Ligand SMILES: [Zn+2]
């Protein structure tokens with residue numbers, strides 16, 4: 001049903017790609033992160049709740065057809081549907097059915113609750129193509145930790161000392177998740193990097209409640225921030241804007257990579273382990289719950305997860321083994 005090509009996962013029967021690179025006719029998009037949604041497709045297919053994010057990333061003139069979660073649609077006679085992936089707003093797994101066989105492409109996903117996006121849905125399938133960003137046993141999220149509370153308390157402590165608190169987080173997904181998690185603890189406004197402001201608006205337009213935000217670009221030149229919380233991608237550390245935040249700044253990274261302490265940068269005295277991807281145990285749980293007979297692993301496909309699944313007697317392969325028909329024929333002859 002699907003093969004791996006230079007442009008990405010491709011369905012020859014339906015002539016569509018999933019999260020393709022380069023110029024293609026039909027692009028079915030799992031979510032709006034830049035390593036999944038790229039310019040160059042003639043037609044895009046997206047979830048309804050993901051359209052505004054997709055347009056804010058790729059331009060409002062892209063041609064896009066939108067479908068609700070669970071809604072069935074056809075591309076060249078092949079049936080598809082989007083299902084929540086729990087990764088960011090509008091993120092989807094893609095379910096493809098043909099001749100009685102069901103394939104599911106997970107896209108990026110997580111199983112932890114997130115107030116800013118639709119919760120992951122398990123879909124029974126024959127073939128499951130899973131991501132594995134954190135596909136080693138070293139990565140395990142503690143579900144008992146309330147990260148909203150932890151971040152709020154860290155900010156409060158810094159604030160009492162008159163210090164600003166800078167959280168380093170991706171502009172799309174992580175920033176909004178933090179703004180959603182903090183809502184339980186405060187109604188204060190949060191300063192955000194300009195790149196996140198329009199994305200915050202996309203979330204609000206979909207009815208997601210976020211704390212009020214102010215763009216770092218809107219701070220008057222002579223105004224000094226004191227005791228504030230700022231969320232920005234790490235690029236701010238190399239920009240002039242870092243000066244507005246004053247010399248006595250507390251910095252913390254918010255990422256799944258934080259569970260591996262070697263990844264702490266020299267500037268970060270603290271890190272919060274908060275990921276929008278499944279950890280090792282949730283990857284295994286999800287694979288088992290789909291009931292799939294064959295598993296293909298995207299990202300780190302040759303690594304630990306494939307080996308582990310094989311040791312359990314599961315038919316698991318790196319995604320690269322979804323050979324295009326032509327190259328497989330070449331291999332045979
Ligand atoms: Zn992503």
Ligand SMILES: [Zn+2]
Pocket residue numbers: 033035036108
């Ligand atoms: Zn990704």
